[in-house]
Amino acid sequence: MTNHDPAFNPNITSVPVREARLGSVVAYEGTAADLARRSRDGSLRERPRTFTEAGSCASSCAICLLSLIPDAAVVNHAPLGCAGDFTQFNAVNRFGRVKRGLPPANAHLLSTNLRENEAVFGGLARLEETVREAHARFAPKAIFITASCTSAITGEDSDSVAEKLEREFGIPIATVACEGFRSRLWTTGFDAAYHAILRKIVKPPRERHPEKINVVTFWGEDVFDDLFTPLGLKANPIVPFAPIDEIARISEAGATVQICSTLGTYLAAGLEERYGVPEVKAPPPYGLSGMDAWMRALGRTVGRQAEVEKVVARERERTAGELAGLRRELKGVRAYVAAGSVHGHSIRAVLGELGIEVVGSSFWHHDPVFDHRDAAADSLLHVVHNYGDTPVSICNKQVYQVVNQLRRLRPDVFIVRHPGMAVWGGKLGIPTFLVEDEHFGLGYRGLLRYGRKIADAVSNPAFFRHLARHTRLPYTDWWFAQRSSAFLGEER
Numbered sequence: 001m002t003n004h005d006p007a008f009n010p011n012i013t014s015v016p017v018r019e020a021r022l023g024s025v026v027a028y029e030g031t032a033a034d035l036a037r038r039s040r041d042g043s044l045r046e047r048p049r050t051f052t053e054a055g056s057c058a059s060s061c062a063i064c065l066l067s068l069i070p071d072a073a074v075v076n077h078a079p080l081g082c083a084g085d086f087t088q089f090n091a092v093n094r095f096g097r098v099k100r101g102l103p104p105a106n107a108h109l110l111s112t113n114l115r116e117n118e119a120v121f122g123g124l125a126r127l128e129e130t131v132r133e134a135h136a137r138f139a140p141k142a143i144f145i146t147a148s149c150t151s152a153i154t155g156e157d158s159d160s161v162a163e164k165l166e167r168e169f170g171i172p173i174a175t176v177a178c179e180g181f182r183s184r185l186w187t188t189g190f191d192a193a194y195h196a197i198l199r200k201i202v203k204p205p206r207e208r209h210p211e212k213i214n215v216v217t218f219w220g221e222d223v224f225d226d227l228f229t230p231l232g233l234k235a236n237p238i239v240p241f242a243p244i245d246e247i248a249r250i251s252e253a254g255a256t257v258q259i260c261s262t263l264g265t266y267l268a269a270g271l272e273e274r275y276g277v278p279e280v281k282a283p284p285p286y287g288l289s290g291m292d293a294w295m296r297a298l299g300r301t302v303g304r305q306a307e308v309e310k311v312v313a314r315e316r317e318r319t320a321g322e323l324a325g326l327r328r329e330l331k332g333v334r335a336y337v338a339a340g341s342v343h344g345h346s347i348r349a350v351l352g353e354l355g356i357e358v359v360g361s362s363f364w365h366h367d368p369v370f371d372h373r374d375a376a377a378d379s380l381l382h383v384v385h386n387y388g389d390t391p392v393s394i395c396n397k398q399v400y401q402v403v404n405q406l407r408r409l410r411p412d413v414f415i416v417r418h419p420g421m422a423v424w425g426g427k428l429g430i431p432t433f434l435v436e437d438e439h440f441g442l443g444y445r446g447l448l449r450y451g452r453k454i455a456d457a458v459s460n461p462a463f464f465r466h467l468a469r470h471t472r473l474p475y476t477d478w479w480f481a482q483r484s485s486a487f488l489g490e491e492r
């Protein structure tokens, strides 16, 4: 870590927000090459949005991630409205558990249900009561108390309750500063969750396990054994579905790799900085070039270069025939991509590899740098270098903006990461591929899976066309005659 503040400071309870830590933005219109250049030369600035239709909140990222730790409990210190996503988090948990070969079970989630009375006179008694309930009901090995706008605005001293009950119960109880108003970037919620994990759960190493590799993942399928076993390595996917005792020992691993720096930048940098676990700095493992670079960076970090070259050669050979066929089949297809930042770059890489033209893209935010500051892992630079320039909007899930672009560009396929956005492709009659599992397109074989799925979507547009014929859009012709960036002000 050089020339910037340390990524992880165990003495503070709140992680610095991404706007301040990384210079991240949620509004930009231009091209991938321009955005990559301005990210590296430091000239990227936020553009104020004069109209906002909807948005997500950092607490959703924090709560969803923490609720996937099977033997922990999460207490959301908030009004009940902030728990509106709990059913969705529970669905992610149940589906994810099945994908990882675990029996389905409910997430351990409670809300303190703050009301007007507590907003005025304080809600610590209710917090204590709810943490006690979580302890009695779930017998967890750790409890996370997530903040909300209400508990943060009223200045609740949640740490005092955490410390008191931590002593009484003999388990770690961590507060998580993920209140929505702190940051325009909901991904700050991932950092807040990892900050709590690094402060309260991860223990100093007792021994080292060089063959164990932390893989910072989402909640999708475990696709890592195939890649790691031939290298003599053992993948340790974290933190979804990893028990507390396992998370406590991630400081003993030989390295940390990420599949998406949007998700894992803070945890990987913190582990390297605090416990000397080397972070593998590479673009994400999507598309042949990304996969090769990721594997080779891992090989260099853990001294397995020869083994990596064998896997790269084997996987390239295995996939070459079908890949060539998919490229022929998908020739001339035009796509639009909408996804979170680095995962959007990953999808862009996969499409580039398949020879699909990307006519537009919306990424939900942009981090000009990651916590390690290493350009070797710059996913946007990587796609520009390998697959060329494309139009890019940075747009924090503003439907009006995406719909405006989709209607004008009329791509053959809309590839989108989030279900709430996917419906708009259907309403416009555009074949839509919802990337429900972030791990689906990962690796050499993931590239083929993606190709097959897209070929399927574009060859069968009847359903979407039918849907569009019966849909009335809520946007007026006036809006569709405007530039999609009409509500973005000058940079500041």
Ligand code: SF4
Pocket (backbone or CB within 6 Å): 057, 058, 059, 060, 078, 081, 082, 147, 148, 149, 150, 178, 179, 180, 181
């Ligand atoms: S924490 Fe704030 S922004 Fe997030 S859901 Fe609750 S009230 Fe809304």
